[in-house]
């Protein structure tokens with residue numbers, strides 16, 4: 308369950324010399340600019356609007372939004388332009404952008420790693436594969452002769468990618484005894500087509 312909502316925070320306050328229309332005191336009206344922002348799990352996500360308030364420090368009378376007299380509104384509108392939402396109100400949004408950027412970066416890094424590993428296979432390399440019937444399985448490099456790579460296919464499949472670690476945990480039992488030859492170029496194509504999803508060394 309995602310807990311989200313909106314909050315409001317005063318970001319600017321200014322005392323104006325105007326006379327309070329309720330108690331007649333002067334120099335005691337505070338004009339405040341409040342910034343509304345959304346939060347997700349109490350992490351400020353992004354700001355989305357401002358709100359104006361006036362408060363008489365003498366009689367404590369409060370006016371909000373459209374209730375503000377024109378003279379107060381003018382001050383509020385000026386202050387609203389001068390004070391931008393603080394950067395921390397974008398925390399959640401910034402976090403999402405960073406996570407996406409990191410995801411793309413580590414995805415690219417992993418692709419580079421796999422391309423290097425497939426180009427120079429070594430005995431013991433484990434290929435993570437997706438099968439045409441939407442299952443996942445493993446294959447282990449058993450030998451290399453020139454451009455031919457001999458693979459031991461796993462006897463097991465899983466319907467989940469995370470299930471591959473369970474198959475690998477079976478050790479030698481997880482793999483067939485008969486090695487099947489593949490051309491290195493075909494293995495590269497399998498990696499490009501995402502039939503080989505990942506390579507462990």
Ligand SMILES: [Zn+2]
Pocket residue numbers: 327328329330331332363364365366367368
């Ligand atoms: Zn007052």
